[in-house]
Amino acid sequence: MNDSQLVLTLVAAIGLGTPLIFATVGEIITERSGILNLGVQGMMLIGAVSGFWATFTTGSLLLGVIVAVIAGAALSWLHAFTSVTLRVNQIVSGLALAIFGTGLASFLGRAGSNPLVGNPSRKVFEPLITGGIAEWPVVGPLIFGHDILVYLSIIVAGVASYYLFHTRMGLSLRAVGEDPASAESAGVNVSRVRYIHVMVGGALAGAGGAYFSLALTPTWQDDPIGAAGWIAIALVILASWRPWRAVFAAYLFGAAERVQFTLQTLGDPWSNIPSTLLAMLPFILAIIAMIVLTSGKRARLLGAPAALAIPYFREQR
Amino acid sequence: MAFKRWRLFATLMVVIAMVAAACSSGGGDSEGSEPAETATTTAAAEPAEVLKIAFVHVGPVADKGWSWAHDQGAKYVKAQLGDAVEITTLESIPEGSDAQRVFEDLAAAGNKLIFGTSFGYMEPMLAAAENFPDVAFMHATGYKTSENMGNYFGAAEEGRYLSGMAAGAATKTNLIGYVAAFPIPEVLRGINAFTLGAREVNPDVEVQVVWTSTWFDPPKEGTAAESLLDAGADVIAMHQDSAAPGQAAEAAGAKWVGYNTDMTEFAPNAWLTAAIWDWGPFYLAQAKAVIDGTWKAESVYGNMADGMVALAPFGESVDEDLQALILEREDEIKEGIFSVFPDPIVDQDGNERELGDIFTMDYFVKGVIGSPTG
Missing domain, CATH: 3.40.50.2300 (Response regulator)
Structure with a gap:
């Protein structure tokens, strides 16, 4: 039963969705503070290359993830500086960050006399449990058969959800994203809140990048993450700025990424569908979901922060 | 306002600096x-x-x-x-x-x-x-x-045929997964030659093809390989530029036939062999021809005999008898006494057909599962 295509596809969807959960939850936290950071692709790539470097140098996966998190946060500081302190157009700054991060990652990958590029990872995240309960029918591979980052990503989503909706700091964060002037008059330091949460978003994007270079495709090559950073931005809307929904949106997307290949192996009539059409599947799915979510009355319930992407001037109303 | 103008200036400088840095390193x-x-x-x-x-x-x-x-x-x-x-x-x-x-x-x-x-x-x-x-x-x-x-x-197909022999002997499920980029003649030639080679040593082998529509996208290509492994394949072959399919095979304990270069280091246990390229002598000849003023616009089709195509070193799991058989076939190809594609050739549906121009090949041979149109 564990060999059925359904189970195997769902297991693969969880693996492919995991980096997207990190990045999407991070971007949700960032956007909840009213800052739009389109540089996710750049931050993920920086996380991927620096995490790979740390593991490659020290042989420690834990250090790899820690370094990736720090690197992602450091890069996102640039965006916080330009959008919070300099108050520049956040779309321009975010896109610049995506391009900059991509270039910097590939530059770092070939720097030095013994460059990282083209090397397989020294260590790879393996499933926590093999055999035993991991072989139980259906629930074994689906629930117990993953590496530690898969569980961590779900914990991150849970913690983020609790933080956003059940803590005082979460309330301040949401207030800053909705109406920074009111939040400021209630004693919240708007720019500090925005700095912190942009960097939390960057840190999580870095972790998502490291999942690629240390687990999914454990190697460093110039562009090892596909379009994950851009997909994460779309998933924020799909998840309507709620961390729990990001988990399901990411898995849905992971499933679509996988199903396009599984269908080709299923024989008639599935394999008659042109593969180019199947390659569009994840994106078609995202567009349909967005149309459904953002149309009519549902749009109001969506939860987009009202002050998203609007620079905040302290004494200018 | 002076303040606003300063801000605009600062923004522009930051953006220009970032883009410039990105271009100089990535471009x-x-x-x-x-x-x-x-x-x-x-x-x-x-x-x-x-x-x-x-x-x-x-x-x-x-x-x-x-x-x-x-x-x-x-x-x-x-x-x-x-x-x-x-x-x-x-x-x-x-x-x-x-x-x-x-x-x-x-x-x-x-x-x-x-x-x-x-x-x-x-x-x-x-x-x-x-x-x-x-x-x-x-x-x-x-x-x-x-x-x-x-x-x-x-003629990568010459190396493909030989690597197919290694794959055909390695499979126990008699299903080989082939991660393929785009349905163009070059890729179809490779799949067909590979399948013919695999079936020479193991007539029961079938080759399941999955199209990725990318040349280089590691996560996608790795995922495609996993879908083939989950469908029962125990050897993965590929027409892709990344090593991701090999890493997927390694993780699953399966075998792998690469392409382009010796990629042993990415999947040392899975590695069987691969058709690889050596472009150096050809590029050198071209450069010399331009320097000498003798360059002409020609169509060049290299092969194993002239060294443009070669076979990568074998992985440890390829036993010596099989290596000897493959190398014997390689010599026959180099000497021109063995041709990879028979004429007539049996297509995917079991019908005999003329080989035709291999540079416009648009069909699969017997033993391939999948659609030759993508």
């Missing part, structure tokens, strides 16, 4: 650092003028695959000719109309010999060649030529 990469040791033979004859050569690749040269193999060829030319040549390498240039501008920029910058190493550069290069009639253009893997644009490729 171009000029080869000029390595001093040549053997810059004597031809270089001495024509010391007056430096030949500027440009390479345009669809993926990163660090892919350890297709583009990397071409880049090794460029490095070989540099090592052989030294200061007589100046080589510019552009990576990750998308196929399509934008590529024409890239070719024309390179021609305008004084490059006299320009190589484009991907199928989709054919039309853009043709258009650029018309605008720069005194520049020699060479296009890999295509079929169109003009007065100053030639094309070149090699």
Whole structure:
């Protein structure tokens, strides 16, 4: 039963969705503070290359993830500086960050006399449990058969959800994203809140990048993450700025990424569908979901922060 | 307001700095650092003028695959000719109309010999060649030529056949998964040759093809390989530029036939062998021809006999008897007494048909599962 295509596809969807959960939850936290950071692709790539470097140098996966998190946060500081302190157009700054991060990652990958590029990872995240309960029918591979980052990503989503909706700091964060002037008059330091949460978003994007270079495709090559950073931005809307929904949106997307290949192996009539059409599947799915979510009355319930992407001037109303 | 203007200025500076930094690291990469040791033979004859050569690749040269193999060829030319040549390498240039501008920029910058190493550069290069009639253009893997644009490729199918033999002997489930890029003749030839080789040693083998619609996208290509492993394949073959399918095979305890270069290090246990490229001598001959003024726009199709195509070292799991059989077949191919494709040939549906022009091959042979149209 564990060999059925359904189970195997769902297991693969969880693996492919995991980096997207990190990045999407991070971007949700960032956007909840009213800052739009389109540089996710750049931050993920920086996380991927620096995490790979740390593991490659020290042989420690834990250090790899820690370094990736720090690197992602450091890069996102640039965006916080330009959008919070300099108050520049956040779309321009975010896109610049995506391009900059991509270039910097590939530059770092070939720097030095013994460059990282083209090397397989020294260590790879393996499933926590093999055999035993991991072989139980259906629930074994689906629930117990993953590496530690898969569980961590779900914990991150849970913690983020609790933080956003059940803590005082979460309330301040949401207030800053909705109406920074009111939040400021209630004693919240708007720019500090925005700095912190942009960097939390960057840190999580870095972790998502490291999942690629240390687990999914454990190697460093110039562009090892596909379009994950851009997909994460779309998933924020799909998840309507709620961390729990990001988990399901990411898995849905992971499933679509996988199903396009599984269908080709299923024989008639599935394999008659042109593969180019199947390659569009994840994106078609995202567009349909967005149309459904953002149309009519549902749009109001969506939860987009009202002050998203609007620079905040302290004494200018 | 002065304040606002300052802010605008600061924004612009930051953005320009970022973009500039990104471009300088990701975009171009000029080869000029390595001093040549053997810059004597031809270089001495024509010391007056430096030949500027440009390479345009669809993926990163660090892919350890297709583009990397071409880049090794460029490095070989540099090592052989030294200061007589100046080589510019552009990576990750998308196929399509934008590529024409890239070719024309390179021609305008004084490059006299320009190589484009991907199928989709054919039309853009043709258009650029018309605008720069005194520049020699060479296009890999295509079929169109003009007065100053030639094309070149090699019979990868010879190496594919041999690697198929290794795969056919390795499979226990009799199902081999093949991660394939695009349904074009080059890829179909490879799949067919591979399948014929696999079925020579194991007539029960079937080859399941999955299309990715990418040349280089590691997560996608790895996922495609996993879907094949989950469908029951225990050997993965590929026509891709990344090693991701091999890593997926390694993780699943399956076997792997690579492509382009020796990729053993990515999956040491899974590695069987691969059809690989050696472009260096060909590129050197082209550069010398331009220097000597004897260059002509030709169609070059290399093979195992002239060394453009080779077979990578075998993995440890390939036993010696099988290695001997494969090497024997390799010798027969080199001597021209064994031809990879029989004529007539049996197609996917079991019908005998004429082999036809292999450069426009648009069908699968018997034993392949999947659609030859993608």
